[in-house]
Amino acid sequence: MNAILALVSGLLFGLGLLLSGMNDPAKVRAFLDIFGQWKPELMAVMGAAVVVFFFAFRWSKGRSQPFAGGEFHLPSLQRIDVRLIVGAVLFGVGWGLVGLCPGPALVDLLSFRPEIIWFLLALIAGNRLAHWLIGPARS
Amino acid sequence: MYSELAGGLLIGLAAAVLWLGIGRISGMTGVMSSLFALHEPQRRWSLWFFIGLVAAYPLFHLAGAEAPMTITDDPRLLIAAGLLVGFGTYIGNGCTSGHGVCGMGRLSLRSVIATLVFMAAGIATVAVMNQLGVSV
Secondary structure, eight states, X not given: OHHHHHHHHHHHHHHHHHHHTTTOHHHHHHHHOTTSSOOGGGHHHHHHXXXXXXXXXXXXXXXXXXXXXXXXXOOOOOOOXXXXXXXXXXXXHHHHHHSOOHHHHHHTGGGOOHHHHXXXXXXXXXXXXXXXXXXXXXX | OHHHHHHHHHHHHHHHHHHHHHSOOOOHHHHHHHTTOTTSGGGTHHHHHHHHHHHHHHHHHHXXXXXXXXXXXXXXXXXXXXXXXXXXXXXXXXXXXIIIIIIHHTTOXXXXXXXXXXXXXXXXXXXXXXXXXXXX
């Protein structure tokens, strides 16, 4: 059951990214270009997604466990520290450079475009490098 | 505008299914890291999520829809960006999905701050590149 729900969720997520145009790096960069040729449409993507998840999360507070059983794995980290800020800055700079964040890059994988493959290989290298050099954050 | 709204609703629905269904946060950074730790049973859901995610591209096109994509072909930019995004999202524990959608949706101050910071850094990067005349 967990596998099916995760599969369906991944599929819906991917279709949402494609339908919204989040998978198009040029569109994402135009969204970030607020001092130039700003295209604000992508704001609707995060806005709509946040609102839907807000209600889903509120609903879950009245439940003792998820529908498929088990428990709600609430993120344990709450600290706002240097690690969080440095991570967000590095991520933001990379995001602005070409217009790709992890989700859209993964969704575009089966386009087999060499640009996406280059980015994904570097993305994985960056992820593993941070894992080996610094390791997971502890709460 | 409507396709952006509809896409956002789908993404929110996907996050809702994962949270209400199995109690997991749909963050791409977490999924990516978990793919390297599949020997831990509690992380196996991420493989199924990943399969669904990448299957969306061929299915979307099979359905006759189009998803245009324009991206730089400069390998140096692509590699630098990939390294920064991979490294930054790992140490910041999340990206546009985990912090931006789920974290903000559950009103986590930590995620709101992270989202504001990476948005500001992205905006500044594009602005500086435009000033320097770097076209992508």
